[in-house]
Amino acid sequence: MPDLPAPLTALLEDFVFADRNERAELLIEYADQFKGVPESIATRPFPEANHVLRCESEAFVWPEDGPDGTLKYYFAVENPQGLSAKAWAVIMDETLSGQPLEQVAAVDPEVIFKIFGKELSMGKGQGLMGMLDHVTLAARRKLKSAGA
Numbered sequence: 247m248p249d250l251p252a253p254l255t256a257l258l259e260d261f262v263f264a265d266r267n268e269r270a271e272l273l274i275e276y277a278d279q280f281k282g283v284p285e286s287i288a289t290r291p292f293p294e295a296n297h298v299l300r301c302e303s304e305a306f307v308w309p310e311d312g313p314d315g316t317l318k319y320y321f322a323v324e325n326p327q328g329l330s331a332k333a334w335a336v337i338m339d340e341t342l343s344g345q346p347l348e349q350v351a352a353v354d355p356e357v358i359f360k361i362f363g364k365e366l367s368m369g370k371g372q373g374l375m376g377m378l379d380h381v382t383l384a385a386r387r388k389l390k391s392a393g394a
Contacts, residue, residue: 249349250349250353250357251341251342251345251346251349251350251353252345253340253341253342253345254341254342254345254353254357256341257337257340257341257361258357258360258361260272261360261361262360266363266365269361269362269363273329273330273333273361273362274329274333276332276333276336276337277329277330277332277333277336279336280321280323280332280333280335280336282321282322282323283306283308283320283321283322284320287308287310287320288306288308288320288322292306292322296308296322296380298373298376298377298379298380299376300372300373300375300376301328301331301372301373301374301376301377302325302328302369302370302373303323303324303325303327303328303330303331303332303373304323304324304325304328305321305322305323305324305328305331305335305373305376305377306321306322306323306324307319307320307321307377307380307381307384308320308321309380309381309384309385309388311388312343312344314344315347315388315392316343316344316345316346316347316350317343317344317347317350317384317385317388318339318343318344319338319339319342319343319381319384320339321335321338321339321377323335330362330366330370330373330374331373331374331377334358334361334362334374334377334378335377337361338377338378338381342381347385347386347388347389347392348385348389350381350382350385351382351385351386351389352382353378353381353382355375355378357378358371358374358375358378359371362374
């Protein structure tokens, strides 16, 4: 199995020793950086194909081809209180966009619990895993279409 993308590995190191309060502060900082999908990528109403079905925060994901054969990921989170989804969107964009497709395709959902903590509710966990599923599936599809 491929290693995790280097930026994700580095980010996990920030969370490994964080206690619950530090983790919450870090995640709020990430959520505050959330910008949403640019209009050049998508406009409302967003296509159902990009909708993350299990996400309570009404998240959407768009993979876009990068010039180097990788993918850039864009996200919308329609729930203004969807801090976890917003933080996860920023984290995935920063750590998975532009990374080797083999590594992105192999990201284990367990990383969500390493970042958000084991006390993550089932509902939030399902939504965050759904967002990751969209990203990893896009990487697998691109690999398959490239004949890799």
